[in-house]
Amino acid sequence: MKNTLDPLEPKADKATVRRHNLSLVLRAVHDEGETTRAAVAARVGLTRAAVSSLVEQLLGSGFLTESGKTFSGQAGRPGTALRVARTGAAGLGVEINIDYVSVCVVDLAGTDRVRLTEHLDNRDVPPAEVLGRAARIAARTLDSAAEQQLRPAGARLALPGLVSGGTVRQAPNLGWSRVAAEELFGRALAAVRPDTGTLPVGSENEANAAALAELWFGDGPADRARARNFLYVSGEIGVGGAVVVDGELLRGAHGFAGEVGHVVADAAGPRCRCGSRGCLEQYAGQTALLRDAGVGADAGGAGVAELERRAAAGDARALAALERAGRMLGLVLSGVVNLLDPEAVVLGGIYRGLVPWLAPAADGELTARVVSGLWTAGSGRLRGSSWSGDAARGAAALVVRDVIADPAGYAERDGAR
Amino acid sequence: MKNTLDPLEPKADKATVRRHNLSLVLRAVHDEGETTRAAVAARVGLTRAAVSSLVEQLLGSGFLTESGKTFSGQAGRPGTALRVARTGAAGLGVEINIDYVSVCVVDLAGTDRVRLTEHLDNRDVPPAEVLGRAARIAARTLDSAAEQQLRPAGARLALPGLVSGGTVRQAPNLGWSRVAAEELFGRALAAVRPDTGTLPVGSENEANAAALAELWFGDGPADRARARNFLYVSGEIGVGGAVVVDGELLRGAHGFAGEVGHVVADAAGPRCRCGSRGCLEQYAGQTALLRDAGVGADAGGAGVAELERRAAAGDARALAALERAGRMLGLVLSGVVNLLDPEAVVLGGIYRGLVPWLAPAADGELTARVVSGLWTAGSGRLRGSSWSGDAARGAAALVVRDVIADPAGYAERDGAR
The missing domain is CATH 3.30.420.40 (ATPase, nucleotide binding domain)
Structure with a gap:
């Protein structure tokens, strides 16, 4: 049972309250991008006078800047425009x-x-x-x-x-x-x-x-709000992952949650560096992808660019490797979706550029395996990360x-x- | 970024505050089991006089009872003992x-x-x-x-x-x-x-x-606090699941999280009623367990009791069926642990009584497949639910x-x- 209201902090002293309110005001300006004292006061629920005093301190310490031009926001009279400092x-x-x-x-x-x-x-x-x-x-x-x-x-x-x-x-x-x-x-x-x-x-x-960057800076589709519940999958030589629930990282009991690369795709599969067998990484990691595509597993970033080039040119072996990796990704992701019911699965790292070839096979597995017909092929719930989704x-x-x-x-x- | 302090609700009126504080006081008594007005005041941060007034209202409405005997708690002078009403x-x-x-x-x-x-x-x-x-x-x-x-x-x-x-x-x-x-x-x-x-x-x-009952009423091991981060797996004809994070259910974007029974254990396995193939349920659900043990898949609750009896008697087919189900459980649970890093995995429903035979094989898979050696065989992180963990x-x-x-x-x- 969660409290929605807390008792009115009887022991908070004035200095603590001011310190807290400085953060509230700075955050309000940060989140709005450009705003006025009046709009900040309306947003944080403090008086205009209190906000003005806090803003002065933040200007003096160099956290905020103000410009002479006026700005007409939604919340009242125009005023001097406040922004967070760029220095x-x-x-x-x-x-x-x-x-x-x-x-x-x-x-x-x-x-x-x-x-x-x-x-x-x-x-x-x-x-x-x-x-x-x-x-x-x-x-x-x-x-x-x-x-x-x-x-x-x-x-x-x-x-x-x-x-x-x-x-x-x-x-x-x-x-x-x-x-x-x-x-x-x-x-x-x-x-x-x-x-x-x-x-x-x-x-x-x-x-x-990277998941936090996607959460904070990623461009969601224009027609809906940015996802606040998603799995982020980072394709690199390893396959990393992060679970975001209600706009917060799910860290787990020891801080080690998110290891989707070591979810088993095939119990009897090849040995993984983690000690297990048949981990997703063995099928959809960069090394496996480049090897299966015949690019040379140690070609690194240049190899990934070469794989993209070959796939775009219709090279059969590259397409088959991407199809297989996509299928294994979809297989494991169907389990994650059944378990966590996220709004979206975001593919980052090397997957970002490979989405056109990975996604169809992955989407097919998801559509076939997510319970209750909740996953519809081509729904856009499986998508590449924005360019902002960067670690x-x-x-x-x-x-x-x-x-x-x-x-x-x-x-x-x-x-x- | 999460606020830890909120601005002091300037708009909450007195009636709203009183209504809220009634709940705070009732909850404090509920959580303590037996307590005094003074201890409640100390816990919720309200004055003794305010708590007394709220307690009178809760007594009058029949939510609380008080007994004449005094009770010496940790938080000050003895007083009349308060408890939540049992009627x-x-x-x-x-x-x-x-x-x-x-x-x-x-x-x-x-x-x-x-x-x-x-x-x-x-x-x-x-x-x-x-x-x-x-x-x-x-x-x-x-x-x-x-x-x-x-x-x-x-x-x-x-x-x-x-x-x-x-x-x-x-x-x-x-x-x-x-x-x-x-x-x-x-x-x-x-x-x-x-x-x-x-x-x-x-x-x-x-x-x-069932997971909430386990969270609220389950008896954790005496030597440590009850888990607040766990996966609950409910073995029935279907295999259900629930994810508890920081003492709250993880519900997912549509409210459908927790479907561990439909995480794929073997991509090419038998067709499941959900439409997918090789779901955990097909190997570790009650029907599969009873069938593999030769008990008769439709024997229901009596069949589970018979399976327990045979396992306890050392029946080879029953033991093999439980070992196989335990292995498939462990395989899927290793993915869940890699993804969510819970403190514990709690086996409920029919699994509760079958833990002695399911757990060794499941624990073996978990030990082999959880990354970083974080899962130690016999650590107690895989355990049967308490008898309180009931839907x-x-x-x-x-x-x-x-x-x-x-x-x-x-x-x-x-x-x-």
Whole structure:
């Protein structure tokens, strides 16, 4: 039984309430994009005077900017237009995947402002070396960000494995086991950029980060609201996944939910790096796809581009490989849909560009296997991710969300640095 | 981004606040079992005087009782002991399953006070006839409840199928499709008990209801808190399921989540009544289990008892059938655990008594197939449900929870009847 109302916090002191209200106001401006003091007051349920005082503090700390032009919103008189600042506090997102590292800096509005991606093979390279290289890429990204007057409020790593408590418990495709990724990255970044020595570093599963980016920034179909209940499937060398329920990540009891790549597609199938047999990854992961298509399993990102080219040209072997992978995807996804009843299944990573060839077979399995005729072929419930559904951007946005949740706390920490 | 604090409801009027606080106080007493005004005040954050006034109203309306004896709780001075009333408002739960109907009445404390179960075959019987029979069983149960001074505040049906908006969209094992179950049951009950003509009737999937009963009343292992993140699997002729996340049911976008019985165990397996092939139900449902064990697939409840007897006696065919079903259960559950990372998987329905023979094979598959070595054989994460994990009780408790969530609203409706 869930409370919808809570008793009126008798013990909250004035400073706590103000700190909380600063966040409410900043978030209101963030969510509206451009708005006025009056519209903010109407939205958050505070007086105009209280909102004005909070806005002054947020302007003074550099979280908001205002422009002289007036803006006529739906909620009353025109006023000075408020927006979140495009300089100052920013998020640093660092995706370390099997065959690339991608780093981005997003501003308070969540916009991707700087991006640096390097394609390289991180398999069987010592973790400290991979994280050191990622730190050097991050440092170069921060140099560009600094020229745009953006200062990182924190860094968030996005990693293809089970991440918990600052550690990668297991990332089979990287060959990592119990790697203290946050600490190693933080130390390596401080070595090349001493001013980042106190920067908070966090970490997140890459599919989780990409799913959040899809949730926050993805463009839903124009005719309906963006899905808030979906499964995100990230095709890479591994197949990652994330479950979003009512606009929140489902993390599970230990933080390891979403491992759709290791759901069994065929009990007697080939051995997987995770120790099981016949996992979805063995049929629909990048390595299997490229091998079956005859592209060469180790061709990496170039191989995926080649697969797309061959499929578009009607190459029979490429089409057969994609059809088979789509069928196995659909088989496993039918179980997920029966279990979770999501609005949509979003295909990201390498699948995004392969949707035209994967989706028909997957949709066929879903239509045949989802109970109660709830899945209709071609319903649009199976779809490619938007270009915003990206792990580095999601990771960076998590940092920004933390700032918005407590701007006063960030200002204090920033002042101390 | 989730708000942890909300602005102080400026528009809530006094009557709304009092109504809300009545529920807070009733719920506090309900959750504590036996408590004092002082302890309630400390728990809900209201003054002692406010709590006393609310308690008087709840005593006057018959929701609470007090005893003269003093009780020394942890939160201050001894006082008169308060408990929720064991007479008055009650919940009526009606489980209609494939081969039985079970009806119970629970009091405000959630205690199962009256229970009437009839074993009968509901397959291929017209839905109106099944619901009419259930109504007659419910009427007899209400007669017993009335002798204990319990009055139903509402009825909740628990049904083995996809339930939404008062209708059973599909219950393949009953052969039901688009049955207006709430309306048919309400009308049939009013025909035999005219005083129930205005009784609100709701409906719920049976596995969901059983999972809630397990959540609210189940006895967790003594050495740890009761699980609040688990998958409940209900073995019956069909295999139902429910996903509980942070103490709440995960319902899905259309309310149809939890259909673990139709997750595919073998893509090329036998045709299922749902239209797919190789669903878990085809290997681990009651019909398959009894058939494989040579007990006779239509032997129903008696057949399950016979299967247990044979397994306990070491009958090789019974043991082989249970081992196979356990393996298929474990195969599908490994996917669920990889996807949702629950604390526990709880086996209910006919599985409860069969756990000693199902669990070893299932646990073996889980240990081999859950990523990252997170599943350890014999960890206790796979376990039988408690005897409280029962759909009729869960359905009845849902009615009681509604009363506790708004006692003033119930008192008004009850007065109008």
